[in-house]
Amino acid sequence: MIARMRHRRRPIAAGLRSDRGFASVEFATLAVVVLALIFTALQVGLYYHARKVAQSAARQGVEAGRAFGATPDDGVRQADDFLSRFGNSVRDAQVSSAGSTPEQIRITVTGHVATLVPGLELDVTQFADGPVERWTTP
Template structure:
């Protein structure tokens, strides 16, 4: 009889604890879901930033390669960079291309734009440039 009483007491204590914790799992899930979603969106945003950065860098390199060729101009480089952005630059919003900083010996193409974001109102700017010497004929 004594053993039965102690088992009943233990069961009541356990069920009492479970009743006190009822609903706590859903609160934990809600908190963890918010944290997990924030981490996922942050990872996606970082990926979008680095992708836009690489696209802008590739556009600048394409422009430099077009503008440094023999008898090409800075305008040819800018046009090539803009053509590249129109094809592949969906992640760089409002991109502008300039050849400021170029000289007779070196061409420099700069690409500026904003990164596509997941949060409205949040803006990240990306600026990438490439430079190379201009090809020219020389005699030994």
Template structure:
């Protein structure tokens, strides 16, 4: 038997193996890249959720303040106190939250709540400002 065709086939297989190379370690690199993308998406989703939660807490505090301040016989101070009380109870996601009644008049109360959002990324600062307003209840003659 002629062994030359067998040697040629063996040489061809060896050349193909050397030419195409081996894929050792490629799965690790793919996993590391994919893990980075998945973690970025997860942290972004959580951060967006924290931002919208902080907005809702600030809006609710402003609304609570307006509802308390617009009642008959109440004033801006009552509205601010109610907004601050709400923030003290539920405002953990709004850091440094402050309520203000600037923009209010004798006929309308306006409560504005401002603060910073809790963040997952160091150095990232997100600010939230929400307000609510409504007419002050009063007796009028027809």
């Protein structure tokens, strides 16, 4: 009977030995997936941060350009100043007042988002507009 029990244990032990090292493979596969998720989350965060910086620069430009006696060029200068102070996340930023009229000012900020993946190019374009302040008589 003891010989029979030894015979039964051998196939079980042999089956356990064939899975040896499988945990390392599982960990390596899972680590790649987790790192991909982390980098994706970081990249999404960088994109939305760059959008908010570009939007803030456009709003700053509109506020400066819509003041009484100001010109659209004043708005462009203010947006450029804002980007030079806070716009590290928007690379190669360009500010334009195209689309502005004597009654309405429009500031557009375009640029590239800083990326974690080499070769990945993400662009951001944000604009703001508002009425130009002027004197009117009743």
